[in-house]
Amino acid sequence: MDKEKGMEPVQQCHCGASVLRYMLLEHGNSHMSSNNSRPLMTVVLAAGKGTRMSSSITKVLHLLRGKPLILHAVGQARSVSSAGIIVVLGHQAERVRSLLTAVDPGLEFVLQEPQLGTGHAMMQCIGRLEGFPGDVLVLSGDVPMLTRNTIERLLRAHLETKAVLSVLTSYPPDPVGYGRIIRDRAGFPSAIREQKDLLHGEDEILEINTGIYVFNAAFLTRELPLLSNNNAQVEYYLTDLVEAAYREDKPVGIFSLDDPLEALGINTHPELATMEAAMRQTTLKKLMESGVRMIDPSTTYVDDTVTMEGEVTLYPMVCIYGATSVETGTVIHPGSVITDSKIGKNVVIHPHSVISEAIIEDDANVGPFARLRPEARIGRNAKIGNFVEVKKSSIGEGSKVSHLTYIGDSTIGSNANVGAGSVTCNYDGFSKHHTIIEDGVFVGSGTMMVAPVTLGKNSMVAAGSTITKDVPADALALGRSRQENKDGWTIAWRRKIAESKSDKKENS
Numbered sequence: 001m002d003k004e005k006g007m008e009p010v011q012q013c014h015c016g017a018s019v020l021r022y023m024l025l026e027h028g029n030s031h032m033s034s035n036n037s038r039p040l041m042t043v044v045l046a047a048g049k050g051t052r053m054s055s056s057i058t059k060v061l062h063l064l065r066g067k068p069l070i071l072h073a074v075g076q077a078r079s080v081s082s083a084g085i086i087v088v089l090g091h092q093a094e095r096v097r098s099l100l101t102a103v104d105p106g107l108e109f110v111l112q113e114p115q116l117g118t119g120h121a122m123m124q125c126i127g128r129l130e131g132f133p134g135d136v137l138v139l140s141g142d143v144p145m146l147t148r149n150t151i152e153r154l155l156r157a158h159l160e161t162k163a164v165l166s167v168l169t170s171y172p173p174d175p176v177g178y179g180r181i182i183r184d185r186a187g188f189p190s191a192i193r194e195q196k197d198l199l200h201g202e203d204e205i206l207e208i209n210t211g212i213y214v215f216n217a218a219f220l221t222r223e224l225p226l227l228s229n230n231n232a233q234v235e236y237y238l239t240d241l242v243e244a245a246y247r248e249d250k251p252v253g254i255f256s257l258d259d260p261l262e263a264l265g266i267n268t269h270p271e272l273a274t275m276e277a278a279m280r281q282t283t284l285k286k287l288m289e290s291g292v293r294m295i296d297p298s299t300t301y302v303d304d305t306v307t308m309e310g311e312v313t314l315y316p317m318v319c320i321y322g323a324t325s326v327e328t329g330t331v332i333h334p335g336s337v338i339t340d341s342k343i344g345k346n347v348v349i350h351p352h353s354v355i356s357e358a359i360i361e362d363d364a365n366v367g368p369f370a371r372l373r374p375e376a377r378i379g380r381n382a383k384i385g386n387f388v389e390v391k392k393s394s395i396g397e398g399s400k401v402s403h404l405t406y407i408g409d410s411t412i413g414s415n416a417n418v419g420a421g422s423v424t425c426n427y428d429g430f431s432k433h434h435t436i437i438e439d440g441v442f443v444g445s446g447t448m449m450v451a452p453v454t455l456g457k458n459s460m461v462a463a464g465s466t467i468t469k470d471v472p473a474d475a476l477a478l479g480r481s482r483q484e485n486k487d488g489w490t491i492a493w494r495r496k497i498a499e500s501k502s503d504k505k506e507n508s
């Protein structure tokens with residue numbers, strides 16, 4: 001068949017021709033950039049249940065790198081769409097919708113009920129797409145690793161070749177389960193055939209459909225109602241539009257990815273775990289390239305939302321999550337878990353410290369086995385030692401809370417020292433109360449500070465005190481019962497015990 005095709009066919013040796021296309025597109029030209037102004041609407045398909053996850057939670061709500069799969073896809077859509085994003089909802093529609101509206105109020109939704117295939121999902125959008133003078137990008141709610149760069153290259157290729165439909169393809173190590181790209185004798189794409197519908201010999205085809213496409217909106221809205229469900233799964237396949245275009249002699253574009261992982265759809269838990277590991281290593285590699293030292297990247301867990309500046313050192317089994325930032329010179333020792341916290345320069349976090357929503361200023365020392373809870377603020381050069389818990393409290397510059405202590409709802413000034421086993425008794429069973437420990441205060445070991453209470457500047461508290469009244473500046477507070485020693489008392493006591501034991505023996 002002699003067809004007028006804008007895009008050159010990519011042969012089944014996926015490295016050669018596709019790389020060439022990348023190169024051609026990379027250098028671009030004025031024709032392409034003028035075409036780039038064509039409006040783009042994006043549809044994210046997210047109605048399917050994801051049966052192979054064997055889960056009560058719909059597939060697109062499963063977490064990858066701490067973020068539901070659907071948010072990865074919506075992020076991709078946001079990065080390129082100029083004319084709106086439609087999300088097709090179906091299974092657990094309300095849960096998905098409420099998550100998405102909270103994160104991105106600008107999204108539009110259509111409901112697909114029941115779910116009769118990807119073509120049927122797109123049919124639900126016809127009302128919204130009819131008359132749209134641009135292109136429609138179709139993304140899949142379960143393809144999280146796709147980059148903006150790849151989508152832009154697909155879009156540019158689509159525009160350049162004036163295709164009515166362009167398909168992103170790849171060559172995964174195992175193509176079983178995917179729709180395969182069928183080509184005519186001349187190498188032009190003529191159909192996509194699903195695994196269950198493959199004809200004799202077609203299972204040897206290695207090039208697969210990633211489920212990512214760009215359509216000319218007019219072609220899409222005209223052809224969708226003509227789809228049939230005459231296939232092995234009795235579903236309306238969006239992929240049948242390739243054959244429709246081919247029959248009408250319209251150009252179909254194929255854009256092939258070099259890295260099949262990038263467009264991998266998640267269908268099972270093992271796939272989710274594989275992708276989690278791959279994405280994690282990408283994040284860690286970027287951090288290491290920027291100067292972060294990791295003793296063992298295979299056991300280091302850092303979300304991509306974390307920022308690190310300069311020469312941070314991470315020991316094995318460190319987990320850093322959420323909106324955490326870490327500055328240069330800081331060393332984080334094994335087993336520490338840090339979430340949504342701000343960590344300054346040259347901080348040392350000793351092993352097994354758990355830190356959430358806290359601020360640690362430069363040169364501070366924390367742990368081992370420290371627990372910093374929300375609104376803990378550890379000042380410059382301060383020290384929080386082992387088995388110390390700090391909640392909603394600020395510890396001033398150079399102050400030390402070194403062992404076995406609870407500091408809650410407190411303000412500690414600079415250069416104070418809180419001895420081992422001290423507790424701010426902040427809760428009376430109804431409300432929380434504040435403790436103030438001013439600059440230079442020395443709190444002896446085993447002190448109970450019953451809040452609300454203030455320990456004035458440079459005051460001292462004798463070890464073992466229970467402090468219920470404010471302590472004036474420079475005073476010594478003794479809040480314990482006076483000790484009495486009874487000389488020789490234990491000698492008499494031991495004699496008495498020994499006598500009673502020998503009486504028992506004689507009587508038995």
Ligand code: UD1
Pocket residue numbers: 045046047048049088090112114115116117118119120121140141142177178179180192194208209210211236237238239265
């Ligand atoms: C689809 C493609 C296949 C491709 C593969 C890539 C079709 C017919 N097949 O197959 O060629 O190789 O993706 O991963 O398109 N969805 C709906 N409504 C439905 C069905 C699915 O919204 O009625 C959504 C799903 O939520 C998912 C996406 O469409 O986000 C793909 O659906 P899925 O069932 O995973 O399709 P595959 O069988 O993997």
Ligand code: MG
Pocket residue numbers: 142265266267
């Ligand atoms: Mg799939």
